[in-house]
Amino acid sequence: MLPRGRGYDAQSVRIAIVTDYYYPHLGGITEHVHGQATELTRRGHEVTVVTGNVVRPPGIVDGEIHPEDGVPFEIVRVGAALPGYGNASQTYHVVDPLLRRKLRKIFQERKIDVVHVHSPYSPILPMLGVLAAPKTAVTVGTFHSVFPRTLGFDLAAPILRRVISRLDGKIVVSEACIGSLAPYLPYEYTVIPNGIDDRHFSPEADPIPELRDGKLNILFLGRFDPRNGLDTMIGAFTEVRRRVGPEVRLIVVGDGPLRSRYQRLVPSDIANDVHWAGRVNWNRPRYYATADIHCTPCQRASFGMVLLEAMSCGRPVVASRISGFQLLMEHGKQGLLISPAENVERFAESLMYLIERPEERERMGREGRKTAVNEYAWTKVAGQLEDYYLALLEKGPGA
Structure with missing residues (x-):
């Protein structure tokens, strides 16, 4: 059993973060994943980010700078991240005919304790991340979006509930998400917000x-x-x-x-x-x-x-x-x-x-x-995640 209290002083946790969105894609989920992985690694945990290969990386003005280069955590890319459109925004979906098998191998080889999936109702990678999680690991999902009620969601809700019900923990980045989720996925959610790297996003930054x-x-x-x-x-x-x-x-x-x-x-x-x-x-x-x-x-x-x-x-x-x-x-x-x-x-x-x-x-x-x-500094938000993981690990998977 892991020790009580923030910080896991006696033992680090092996965490897999599964996401459709990571660099070179830019956006809120990408920033969340990067900050989460960076701060949890700094606190002594073993973090692996599992994401896709962006087929056509977007052109970036400062593209010579790659935040993902030299990070202290592992990045594993699987399949192809294909662009799409949904909820009035650009989306990505990772596709690979062997995706579930690859995810199981990644989790098993690293003896993952926590599988943390971002946007777990999104096909294909996030949903398979939940379904491929080892029975010995706890599964956590973070929900990031607000969206209107649609016929598509009405039809998909029964299938989505079969996936989301397998999560041991369900997080929303704000209470605003719950109103969108409640008609389809009526579960108990914990609010843990997005974080910010307040040292990088600082008033001391050099202007143009x-x-x-x-x-x-x-x-x-x-x-x-x-x-x-x-x-x-x-x-x-x-x-x-x-x-x-x-x-x-x-x-x-x-x-x-x-x-x-x-x-x-x-x-x-x-x-x-x-x-x-x-x-x-x-x-x-x-x-x-x-x-x-x-x-x-x-x-x-x-x-x-x-x-x-x-x-x-x-x-x-x-x-x-x-x-x-x-x-x-x-x-x-x-x-x-x-x-x-x-x-x-x-x-x-x-x-x-x-x-x-x-x-x-x-x-x-x-x-x-x-x-x-x-x-909202990541030093604070990561502590909330640690406490959340610990509570789930002490209960055990499926509790």
Whole structure:
């Protein structure tokens, strides 16, 4: 039996993290997996990340930097990670005709104690990760998404319950997820949030010199998925630019198939005031450091990793008043929350409010940094995971 108490002082745990999403794919689950694996390894556990081979890696501006190179944990890639589309966002699904057999071999050879699967209702790799787990290991699933009720989920729910019921532990990154899950997967869930590397995402990051030229910078960062609201962002910036003049700039960090569509939304007379930075990975803190305000008119999110990154970098946030964001920040404290998410005028007014009040930007930035460090640093979140694993291991698989 493992010793009680945080830290597993007398014994490390062998953990397999199974995920469709890992570098070079960029996104919230990728960041969660990387931070989870890094911090758990630092605490003395043996961690193996099991993921797919991305067939067509996305182009990245700082692509010469690979966060996965030289990590202290093992990365095992199986099958091919093929891109798809679902829940108004880009998705990946790992396919391999021998996937279940390969997973069993990986788990058995490493004598895995904990199989931790991200998005366990997602075919194919996550579901097979649950089904291939050794009988001697406890299985944990983390659910990351909010989604509307659909006919597809209605039809798939009985099959999904057969998989999810085999999990020994069920985690959600925020209470916002439970409302989506409850009609289909009515189980007991524990909230353990996303974490942040507060040393990397820091106010001390070096800004981009050519963009610190005296203009006030508004930052949008995210994939060009429709639900992320870049069209609303461009509309709000257009109004702000009309009022403020050329002393304000919009920096857009991200990319996707809809890039040309979004670029056409920018009026030609202010096109020079919108900087399209492209898809950025490791250097994201530098863009937060370059920004005066971070803005995200996202329409659907369970948590809001870009908000947390901006807050950790000490930047005020203007964001949609959606469930995942309201659980992370408070209106008037770390930034401003706007409803509805598609309201261009309200986003423009809120941006103007902060543009005209530098002291408010400073205050909100300090509050955001404090929240990120005190509540969401990986050093804290990994401790919650350790305690959760220990409780399950003491009960035993299937308890």
